[in-house]
Amino acid sequence: MKKSIYFLIFSFCVLASSCTMMVKGIAKLVVKNYNDYTSTHISDIQVIDPDGKLQTFNDLYKGKTVYLYVWKDKKLSAQQEKSYLLLKERFAKYPDVVFTKLCIGSDSASNTNRLVNNDSSAEFRNILKINDPAPFIIGKDGAILSYRGPKPEDKIIVDYVICQAMTGEDGTKSAKRFIRGVNGNSQFKSEKLVEWYTKHFGEAPPKILSMSISTTN
Numbered sequence: 001m002k003k004s005i006y007f008l009i010f011s012f013c014v015l016a017s018s019c020t021m022m023v024k025g026i027a028k029l030v031v032k033n034y035n036d037y038t039s040t041h042i043s044d045i046q047v048i049d050p051d052g053k054l055q056t057f058n059d060l061y062k063g064k065t066v067y068l069y070v071w072k073d074k075k076l077s078a079q080q081e082k083s084y085l086l087l088k089e090r091f092a093k094y095p096d097v098v099f100t101k102l103c104i105g106s107d108s109a110s111n112t113n114r115l116v117n118n119d120s121s122a123e124f125r126n127i128l129k130i131n132d133p134a135p136f137i138i139g140k141d142g143a144i145l146s147y148r149g150p151k152p153e154d155k156i157i158v159d160y161v162i163c164q165a166m167t168g169e170d171g172t173k174s175a176k177r178f179i180r181g182v183n184g185n186s187q188f189k190s191e192k193l194v195e196w197y198t199k200h201f202g203e204a205p206p207k208i209l210s211m212s213i214s215t216t217n
Contacts, residue, residue: 065137070136
């Protein structure tokens with residue numbers, strides 16, 4: 001419940017100068033658990049792909065940075081699905097970034113990978129503990145770089161965290177750097193962030209950045 005409140009406060013304040021320190025503190029609390037399981041690798045977990053074929057995660061995504069949306073019973077809402085597709089479109093120019101979904105429940109949806117319930121997935125299942133669909137960012141070596149990380153609607157932070165994950169950096173480290181790099185006027189104070197934004201989005205940052213950070217139950 002507290003984390004949901006954090007999101008609401010952050011959404012309304014959006015790094016306004018009157019509450020910059022409070023918002024930054026809350027934002028850092030939200031992202032501090034992204035790196036909880038960076039020592040956990042999921043390369044060997046087995047999944048049934050959309051064609052019904054048994055594969056390992058490594059078979060499918062070796063050498064790729066993977067934005068992995070995991071769900072059990074609740075699926076993405078229409079708005080969440082729209083945000084997910086828009087995020088995917090923004091990263092279409094990066095050949096080493098993949099977006100996919102993983103069902104850990106009994107749903108046999110034809111367009112989704114399904115996690116096989118065997119020894120290969122035991123450790124991963126043990127740490128999931130999700131009620132709502134949750135995004136994870138998996139590094140090129142199969143390590144969990146962001147545990148229940150930023151959601152597609154968390155612009156601009158989700159883009160930055162994924163870009164940094166391409167270099168092997170965990171989500172807590174990159175998200176905190178991003179938070180520190182925004183000033184009380186909702187502008188980048190870091191030239192490196194300005195350069196990243198311009199290159200990634202193909203345009204200069206707006207005078208007032210619009211962003212949010214949310215969490216998953």
